[in-house]
Amino acid sequence: MAESRTFTLNINGKAxxxxxxxxxxxxxxxxxxxxxxxxxxxxxxxxxxxxxVLVDGKPVRSCLMFGVQAEGAEIRTVEGLAAADGSxxxxxxxxxxHHGLQCGFxxxxxxxxxxxxxxxxxxxxxxxxxxxxxxxxxRCTGYQNxxxxxxxxxxxxxxxxxx
Amino acid sequence: MTWIGRRLRRFxxxxxxLGRGSFVADRSSTAAAVxxxxxxxxxxxxxxxxxxxxxxxxxxxxxxxxKPIRPILERPDYRAVGQPLLAVDRVVHTGQAVxxxxxxxxxxxxxxxxxxxxxxxxxxxxxxVDAALAEGARQVHAEAPxxxxxxxxxxxxxxxxxxxxxxxxxxxxxxxxxxSAAPMEPRGGLAEFDPAxxxxxxxxxVQMPHMLRTGIADVLGMxxxxxxxxxxxxxxxxxxxxSLFPEYAVLVWxxxxxxxxxxxxxxxxxxxxxASHSRDQVFGVKGAFAADGRLLGIDADLRxxxxxxxxxxxxxxxEPLMAFAELPGPYDFAEYGVRSRGVTTNTCMMAPYRGVSRxxxxxxxxxxxxxxxxxxxxxxxxxxxxxxxxxxxxKSPTGxxxxxxxxxEAMEAAEQRIGLGEFRARQKRLRDEGRxxxxxxxxxxxxxxxxxxxxxxxxxxxxxxxxxxDCTMDPSGYVDVRIGASPHGQGxxxxxxxxxxxxxxxxxxHVRVISGDTDATPYGWGTFASRSMxxxxxxxxxxxTKLADKxxxxxxxxxxxxxxxxxxxDGLARVRQTNRSLxxxxxxxxxYHQSYKFPAVGAGLRDTALYDPGGTFSxxxxxxxxxxxxxxxxxxxxxxxxxxDAGVLINPMIVDxxxxxxxxxxxxxxxxxEVVYDDAGNLLTASFADYLPPxxxxxxxxxxxHMETISPAxxxxxxxxxxxxxxxxxxxxxxxxxxxxSPFGIEALEMPATPDRxxxxxxxxxxxxxx
Numbered sequence: 001m002a003e004s005r006t007f008t009l010n011i012n013g014k015a016x017x018x019x020x021x022x023x024x025x026x027x028x029x030x031x032x033x034x035x036x037x038x039x040x041x042x043x044x045x046x047x048x049x050x051x052x053v054l055v056d057g058k059p060v061r062s063c064l065m066f067g068v069q070a071e072g073a074e075i076r077t078v079e080g081l082a083a084a085d086g087s088x089x090x091x092x093x094x095x096x097x098h099h100g101l102q103c104g105f106x107x108x109x110x111x112x113x114x115x116x117x118x119x120x121x122x123x124x125x126x127x128x129x130x131x132x133x134x135x136x137x138x139r140c141t142g143y144q145n146x147x148x149x150x151x152x153x154x155x156x157x158x159x160x161x162x163x
Numbered sequence: 164m165t166w167i168g169r170r171l172r173r174f175x176x177x178x179x180x181l182g183r184g185s186f187v188a189d190r191s192s193t194a195a196a197v198x199x200x201x202x203x204x205x206x207x208x209x210x211x212x213x214x215x216x217x218x219x220x221x222x223x224x225x226x227x228x229x230k231p232i233r234p235i236l237e238r239p240d241y242r243a244v245g246q247p248l249l250a251v252d253r254v255v256h257t258g259q260a261v262x263x264x265x266x267x268x269x270x271x272x273x274x275x276x277x278x279x280x281x282x283x284x285x286x287x288x289x290x291x292v293d294a295a296l297a298e299g300a301r302q303v304h305a306e307a308p309x310x311x312x313x314x315x316x317x318x319x320x321x322x323x324x325x326x327x328x329x330x331x332x333x334x335x336x337x338x339x340x341x342x343s344a345a346p347m348e349p350r351g352g353l354a355e356f357d358p359a360x361x362x363x364x365x366x367x368x369v370q371m372p373h374m375l376r377t378g379i380a381d382v383l384g385m386x387x388x389x390x391x392x393x394x395x396x397x398x399x400x401x402x403x404x405x406s407l408f409p410e411y412a413v414l415v416w417x418x419x420x421x422x423x424x425x426x427x428x429x430x431x432x433x434x435x436x437x438a439s440h441s442r443d444q445v446f447g448v449k450g451a452f453a454a455d456g457r458l459l460g461i462d463a464d465l466r467x468x469x470x471x472x473x474x475x476x477x478x479x480x481x482e483p484l485m486a487f488a489e490l491p492g493p494y495d496f497a498e499y500g501v502r503s504r505g506v507t508t509n510t511c512m513m514a515p516y517r518g519v520s521r522x523x524x525x526x527x528x529x530x531x532x533x534x535x536x537x538x539x540x541x542x543x544x545x546x547x548x549x550x551x552x553x554x555x556x557x558k559s560p561t562g563x564x565x566x567x568x569x570x571x572e573a574m575e576a577a578e579q580r581i582g583l584g585e586f587r588a589r590q591k592r593l594r595d596e597g598r599x600x601x602x603x604x605x606x607x608x609x610x611x612x613x614x615x616x617x618x619x620x621x622x623x624x625x626x627x628x629x630x631x632x633d634c635t636m637d638p639s640g641y642v643d644v645r646i647g648a649s650p651h652g653q654g655x656x657x658x659x660x661x662x663x664x665x666x667x668x669x670x671x672x673h674v675r676v677i678s679g680d681t682d683a684t685p686y687g688w689g690t691f692a693s694r695s696m697x698x699x700x701x702x703x704x705x706x707x708t709k710l711a712d713k714x715x716x717x718x719x720x721x722x723x724x725x726x727x728x729x730x731x732x733d734g735l736a737r738v739r740q741t742n743r744s745l746x747x748x749x750x751x752x753x754x755y756h757q758s759y760k761f762p763a764v765g766a767g768l769r770d771t772a773l774y775d776p777g778g779t780f781s782x783x784x785x786x787x788x789x790x791x792x793x794x795x796x797x798x799x800x801x802x803x804x805x806x807x808d809a810g811v812l813i814n815p816m817i818v819d820x821x822x823x824x825x826x827x828x829x830x831x832x833x834x835x836x837e838v839v840y841d842d843a844g845n846l847l848t849a850s851f852a853d854y855l856p857p858x859x860x861x862x863x864x865x866x867x868x869h870m871e872t873i874s875p876a877x878x879x880x881x882x883x884x885x886x887x888x889x890x891x892x893x894x895x896x897x898x899x900x901x902x903x904x905s906p907f908g909i910e911a912l913e914m915p916a917t918p919d920r921x922x923x924x925x926x927x928x929x930x931x932x933x934x
Contacts, residue, residue, distance in 0.1 A: 021270065023270070024270070028269075031188075031189070031192070032192045032268075036182070037182070037185075037186075037188075037189035038181070038182020038183065038184070039182070040186065040188075040347075040348070040398070041188065042347045042348065042349075042398075042431070043431040043850070043851050044430055044431060045431065045850050045851065045852065047850065047851035047852055048347065048431075048851055050347060077182065078180075078181070078182035079181070079182045081181075081182075082181055088177070088180065088181075092180040092181070095176070095180055096172055096173075096176045096177065096180060097172065099173070099816050099817070099819075099820050101176060101179055101180070102399075102652040102653065102654070102820060102824060103346075103347065103348070103396075103397065103398045103399040103651055103652030104175070104176070104179030104180075104184050104396065104398070104652065105184075105186065105346075105347040105348045105396075105398030105399060106347045106398075107179055107180060108182050111180070130859050130860060131860065133858070133859040134858035134859045134860035134861075135858075136858075137347065137851065137856050137858060138347065139345060139346055139347045139399050139401070139824075139828075139856065140347075140399055140652050140820075140824045141820060141823060141824050141827075142820075142823035142824045142825075142826055142827035142862050142865065142888075143827065143858070143859040143862045144823055144862070144864055144865060145820065145823070146859065147859055
């Protein structure tokens with residue numbers, strides 16, 4: 001097994017210097033070495049999307065990427081979504097209002113998937129939203145409330161983008 | 164205005180949305196990591212286990228002082244089989260734990276586990292339920308000749324007569340593929356050893372913490388007080404997390420033996436291999452019908468593949484005996500013959516999964532109705548209209564008593580809303596264009612909220628059912644509600660707070676519900692079987708009512724009026740029809756700090772209540788509209804309607820969420836998900852790339868309509884609602900497929916109705932699909 005390496009990750013605008021094995025996934029580095037346990041691990045083979053984070057603005061399965069590969073990138077996780085004053089991001093607020101979560105295990109992955117896509121294009125059609133969300137699995141909600149939450153948040157983010 | 168009935172946002176959500184949830188894997192990174200070495204074959208004799216030098220590896224030999232998990236049904240037709248914590252001498256399914264490795268961290272434990280070599284002399288596996296029942300089939304367990312672990316049989320005296328007099332006898336056989344509950348968070352546990360007290364705290368992703376404590380203490384031979392079980396945030400369960408699994412007992416054993424903290428966080432592959440499965444069932448039924456479509460009697464042969472072991476505590480009787488008792492469903496007929504067997508095979512253990520048998524028995528009855536309607540030339544809605552239960556209380560042929568429900572009314576409401584006339588016209592038009600759409604209906608009951616009498620009738624040695632709730636108002640006027648139910652995503656804490664708020668006249672935000680900690684909650688039965696709102700909710704309401712009486716007594720004394728004159732509302736204890744009042748918080752302070760003034764109350768404000776109801780039946784009608792592509796065999800669902808009657812809705816938003824989630828799992832059962840073993844018992848679907856839960860692209864909008872029959876059978880008037888979606892959806896979808904394919908006379912559907920299977924049926928019907 002390769003020796004551990006020391007490297008620095010930029011997560012939610014903050015530098016985290018960690019000492020971890022090169023084979024360790026980004027998800028595990030975030031959770032175990034950076035103490036950011038909001039990113040969840042659901043399948044470890046890149047299907048369920050519970051571990052989705054943003055790497056340089058793009059949604060990434062953090063279970064399929066090594067932690068060392070993320071050095072130099074801007075990483076965003078669910079912990080960085082709310083405003084500094086603690087107020088919820090429009091997506092978080094919409095999930096709360098529209099019952100977009102039940103057990104909450106898949107939720108951080110869905111939030112990061114959606115925030116990445118909506119920041120790139122807040123004008124997504126309903127079909128685009130549904131297509132996007134089909135990247136991730138949820139076992140509790142039956143998805144409709146997730147779709148609805150993202151739709152509502154998109155409208156709000158469009159409003160914010162214009163103002 | 165009451166809090167009950169409001170779509171209140173859940174108190175559970177902010178932490179989960181902010182990434183501050185606390186699941187077991189979020190707490191375990193400093194503990195030593197545990198990895199199980201699992202059998203690579205389905206059946207065989209263990210010849211030896213080679214362990215790498217110096218590695219911390221344990222096998223059954225080390226666990227010699229422990230007992231196997233061996234739940235009991237006190238029935239003469241039950242064969243108890245033991246599940247050892249680690250395999251002893253032989254293995255009986257792929258994925259069975261054979262050894263356990265303790266490493267510094269997960270990677271280290273996995274590296275070590277790969278170096279453990281288990282030498283097994285394999286033998287032929289018994290995988291399929293009917294193969295296991297065949298004459299001369301190899302016996303999975305010495306205790307179970309013929310591989311039958313449990314068998315329920317009955318026959319009413321008039322059954323033969325009913326068949327003799329029938330205008331038509333309709334025989335069908337239905338098969339459901341094996342399904343996994345597949346919660347998004349797999350299983351996992353952290354066992355922490357406290358050197359000061361010698362106690363172990365097991366934090367685990369479970370639905371039934373108290374039962375787990377009892378079960379582990381029993382198999383390890385330890386005092387139950389030396390173990391605390393905590394269920395933190397749990398990432399879905401759906402039944403899979405209610406059983407006692409050997410892994411948890413091994414964790415506690417390791418923590419005590421090594422005197423250190425150990426954690427096992429299951430990966431997805433392990434969850435598919437070794438957690439539990441369900442719905443691997445073959446149901447053959449014959450229905451005797453009168454010429455006018457009345458169902459006179461049913462004769463049923465029901466086979467459930469229960470896998471290699473019997474799940475604790477409910478046993479492998481859970482699927483076969485549920486099918487035995489509840490097959491008649493929402494239909495009123497007198498004559499019933501049934502043989503329902505639980506059959507052991509070299510596959511992963513069957514355990515409860517949302518709906519338990521009822522998706523299959525509903526599919527069976529609903530397919531029977533459709534096939535009989537076609538045979539007799541009756542409209543499918545009419546044949547149901549003639550047979551649904553209309554008078555209450557109704558007693559089924561198996562002795563179940565049905566409380567008032569709206570079987571007929573819900574179906575007729577669905578019939579109205581779906582627009583049958585418009586659909587039939589569209590169906591005809593599209594058929595002319597070579598497109599095949601179909602409409603399927605499913606009417607069913609969801610038995611829920613049953614207490615000890617129902618479980619005792621099953622002859623379980625461990626009889627779950629009741630709940631005790633402790634309701635305490637502290638001196639500042641805030642309330643703690645301690646429950647033995649163990650919610651894991653249902654939003655129960657919010658719904659119970661709404662109940663308490665109405666009883667005590669305070670805001671639900673002032674109510675904290677404490678669950679999932681055996682040190683902090685009364686002994687209870689966790690969350691399963693659509694029981695929590697009915698039973699824990701009932702006990703909560705009863706306890707809160709008693710607490711409200713005490714608050715009224717205190718306030719009445721302070722305001723110098725009779726207690727009957729006090730009403731509790733808006734945080735105040737008010738003298739009715741006056742402007743005199745006292746803050747409830749002030750009454751609480753007085754109850755604790757001037758208790759001498761209220762001898763009738765005693766010191767402080769606390770009360771408890773026990774609730775153990777007989778049970779209730781929710782009901783619903785599901786309607787699915789599908790389109791079948793006869794070229795590819797693919798099925799898409801374009802509309803889905805649910806007319807549900809779950810009694811009083813405490814929080815309609817949560818109820819709708821339960822229904823929608825259940826329907827999605829039912830659609831998955833009908834079209835997508837299947838656990839597949841090969842003939843040698845190797846699991847072919849051990850990842851989400853092979854086992855296919857549906858995504859947002861497959862699940863349609865679900866139109867939900869409520870009816871509200873106030874149940875006299877529960878104290879809140881609420882009926883259970885956790886499972887109905889999963890129970891009714893498969894039948895609606897399969898009936899819709901059959902309707903779509905009716906020009907080809909296709910009736911013999913099985914679940915999941917995958918494109919492969921549909922194409923196969925089309926080929927047999929003489930249609931040649933592409934590919």
